[in-house]
Amino acid sequence: MNGLPVADRPAIRRAMVDLVGRDRRAVAVMLVLHIAATITGLAAPWLLGTIVDEVGSGAGVGTVDRLAIAIAGCVLAQCLLSRYAQYAGHRFGERAVARLREEFVRRTLALPVSVVERAGTGDLATRSSVDVTTVGVTVREVVPVVVIASAQLVLLFGAVFLLHPMLGLVALTGLPSIYAVTRWYLRRARTAYLAEGAATAELTEALTTTAEGARTVEALRLGEDRVVHGNARIGQVWATRRRTLALRSVFYPVVEGSYALPIAAVLLVGGLFLDNDLVTLGEVVTAALYLQQAIGPLDQILQWMEQAQRGLASFARVLGVGQVPPEPRGRVSVPRGQRLVVRGARFGYADGPEVLHGIDLEVRPGERLAIVGPSGAGKSTLARLLAGIDTPQHGEVSIGGCRVVDLDPAERRRRIALVTQEHHVFIGSVRDNLAFAAPAASDEQMRSALAAVGADWYDDLPDGLDTQLGDGARDLSPADAQQLALARLVLADPDTLILDEATAALDPTTARRAERALGSVLAGRTVIAIAHRLNTAHDADRVAVLADGRVTELGSHDELLRADGAYAALWHSWHG
Amino acid sequence: MPPQLPHPHPGIPDTRGPLRYIWWLVRCQPWRVLRASLVGTAWMTGLSLRPYLISRAIDDGLRGRDNRALLFWVGAIVVAGIVMAQLGILRHRTMTFIREDATARSAAVLLRQLSRIGAVLPRKLAAGEVATVGGSDIGNTSHVLTMTGPGVGAVVAYSVVAVVLWSISPLLALCVLLGVPVIAVVIGPLLRRLERAETVYRHQQGVLTTRAGDIVAGLRVLAGVGGRDLFARRYATRSQDLLAEGYRVGAVNSWIDALTLAIPGLFLAAVVWVAARMAATGDITIGQLVAVYGYVAVLVVPVWFLLEGSYQMIRGRVAARRIVALLNLTPDHVDGRTAPDDVPGSKPSGVRGRSRPGGVRGRTPGGVRGRSVDDAGGPPGDRPAPTGPAELRDPASGLVVHHGRLVAVAADDPADASALADRLGRFVVSEVIWGGVPLTRIALAEVRGRILVADHDSYLFAGTLREILRVRKGLGDDEFRAALRVASAEDVVDALPEGLGTPIDARARRLSGGQRQRVRLARALLAEPEVLILVDPTSAVDAHTEARIAERIRTARAGRTTIVLATSPLLLGRADTVAHLRDGRIVATGTRAELLDRDPGYRALVSREEEPDPGAETGGFDGSTEFAPVDVEGSLR
Structure with a gap:
């Protein structure tokens, strides 16, 4: 049986570039707004650092009040900017998903019958339901989060650089280990999660078909058989889930352990710089807070990695349908007669x-x-x-x-x-x-x-x-x-x-x-x-x-x- | 410690209610849950460690210009980070074990229940219900158990932060400890609204997905008749409607998202403001000011966790209720509660007299009730079955089947044939007598083991052909091949790439109607029941093959009772006796030749020269939705 094709990496990349390219203006607006929102978000820790410095140099309550109001203002500005940024992103996502699913249906309808029959409609049905939906969820929910979080990360680290380039360099400790373990994880995760999804679907099918064939189960006394069959599926689900858990058991601790490294490094190096009066105490505190703040977006990206993986796998399967050459249009020849x-x-x-x-x-x-x-x-x-x-x-x-x-x-x-x-x-x-x-x-x-x-x-x-x-x-x-x-x-x-x-x-x-x-x-x-x-x-x-x-x-x-x-x-x- | 799954003995679930069921899932793994509570508590409490260590590094190390102290506290931050990462994964692993144990246990008890409950199931449950239970309810129920570990931890962590904050400043402690929950409670409803808006969207999305599935299912029809462009356009229009709905949802949701960011942000600003004023007046240190900032962030974790947990609880309870409802279904003992002839509505014909699964709900509660046990003459299972092969007698139709004979019943109305099969196979209450004993009073297991009704649309489960055919123990390839030969299905095996080992999907969609029917026949033959009742076993098979099958069934079943319900002359010609069933009664019995001679109705029926009984025929096609269409693929019952 010849299955339907699944798109390879270059094809996926091309399709992504194409989706962005078709909506370039919306993407640009979304990015600009997100960056502006993130920058205003960075103001709070920076103002807190300023408060630390001002209080340290003996400033009064009045200065503190002014800075506190500034923080509140920044929060409100961030609220507005991020709202419109999200809205723009949301609209872009909706359009992209709509285009994808319409294209999918169009291509599905153009499939030659022989291909459909060879591949079986089951695969196509899964692609039209599970995969199109998964891609939709990914584009609507995961992509915005990842885009925002990435922008935040870049800006947070950029801000530490601005405070002092050396602090910025020091802040990068921890990133190599995160990068390495993420690469390791991503190489293995895709197949592992696909297997997990397939095993879960099989368990659900074992339950539903047992229900559908209940009369046959009773007539032929297949009950025990069905239990054995279902138990094998339960075992399969567990085996695949243990596999993904094993991957996470390496991935999560390395990543989480790495979060503390830049904070510790910045504090340590900051102490040395303080001795030489290269930075102020406020700047070190601000840098530490920025890095503490970076944990959030980093964590979000890593948390959504699973879904992104699933989304990517589904995307490949959705695009795969488009790789089948459509039914040939045939030559324009008019038969003479009906023989x-x-x-x-x-x-x-x-x-x-x-x-x-x-x-x-x-x-x-x-x-x-x-x-x-x-x-x-x-x-x-x-x-x-x-x-x-x-x-x-x-x-x-x-x-x-x-x-x-x-x-x-x-x-x-x-x-x-x-x-x-x-x-x-x-x-x-x-x-x-x-x-x-x-x-x-x-x-x-x-x-x-x-x-x-x-x-x-x-x-x-x-x-x-x-x-x-x-x-x-x-x-x-x-x-x-x-x-x-x-x-x-x-x-x-x-x-x-x-x-x-x-x-x-x-x-x-x-x-x-x-x-x-x-x-x-x-x-x-x-x-x-x-x-x-x-x-x-x-x-x-x-x-x-x-x-x-x-x-x-x-x-x-x-x-x-x-x-x-x-x-x-x-x-x-x-x-x- | 990872659980051993699947459980050899999943245990007996507590089905008195959804919460009791969830509690049962907890009780099945007490030590793991206890460990999860400890690890969860340690992890959540540990979250507040980092702000504390940072504040000490700032106060003692940086402000005091003490490099040894700085080194010490920075080292502590790194070590704490590694320990927390370990705790974190330990928590995640333990929670995964707990959830998976619960999932496997739920799946196992449901599986046992579904396998046990039998023919009654489709009448009591909508078809999609089991899919929902299997697809999402099991998971949602298991998720409630997440509360057991970090749930306890969240409460403890909250208290720890409270104590630490109190030691810094009672005023700040009050602000933060009250403020964070208040904000969670304010944002919670906003998020619920977001979820609701999403639900509407998801529903529409589901409808669109159904449409795409519909197109895929009908692809061959569209290829045969045309109209692809029309469907593509229609789908695109619907897709654009969903897009518009998506814009609307997005406009609201982006506000909610922004507010859920801004409200805690403003709160944090207020706390910093109060703390900074205190720092300016010297009530607290700079390090403590920074620590307060960190604690607020840390506190969000347990508070959110509790809030999330309460939603999970609500969802899980609904899910568990559906699981419990399924587990509480009782198998039909054919003691008269659910005989198909109780179904109100017109007489089914052409279509089995079974109700559509979803249709049960619309009926009045009394509608599904029928005769009670007493009508059947006593409780089931109180009389011994005949010790050996025995005569089967159906007073309702007047059919008598002597032991060891091949009897063909030609019914004018297929519904009468199905009803007869249901009576003889005891799928309904009847007055059938088996060897002098009322069939209804013999233990059901005994009946099932010795009398088999092979429906023409009996279900084919997914598996290799070998697995499909293995209906009892001790069967090997030789037996399979012999049975396939009788069913004239050797070519089915030959056409499969891996022969008997070829995996076949549920309902054997890959096979043609004729192939499916022959596989079903082979399966029924392999069960080797004392009495085999075949309903339309060859209706989708070509005449050549049918002739072969008719001859081979006769040989294969020699000496045992076989009842064939069919109108095909080829099958009827091979029977010892042919009975003509008309309007529910046997009107003539004899050899095929005798009947052709004596019974003009029979002659009309088998030669199909004219419609035997137009009245009976139209009866079933009144468009009543009460009755299930026989699915071409093999019927969903």
């Missing part, structure tokens, strides 16, 4: 053996062709080739003289529709569920399409076409959902229909009902039906028997009965 021709088609899935070994088949316009054969004979694969989802490695499939895969996807869909047993009711109104097949369809056309497929449940809907379906609103039964899908086909009005066991997943009565509804859709079209019910074959103009990737029998029902081959044998056993 569907398969010539010497051979096909095998990427990692498997050849499934079809040279198929030759011609479907006349308006003909009804049934394809029967045992499971694994390659019926569905043939249907996919006919619908242009996969391309044969040898030979070709063409409609009206044009290779099916060369058609523009939109044009192809208009001509050939593939109906499988999968159907999906989209969240939204009945109209939403029909309109995308034929955007120009009127309400009247939609209603008559529903009537054509026998969707009499429509009459009971409270709001007609505006009735909401799915996601806590109304749920359709599988048969109703299948009828909705068929009504969509009536509206889309393709020339050729390929039915791949369209009703196989329904229970017999429901299937019967859906098949009846199909009848009205099929009228006047070329129909290729893959069927496991022989009565479908009986009704077809011709029957093709597929076995081991080859067409072994081809002809009308009566011809095949006369030929007395495998089909005839099956028909007799079926018919008794």
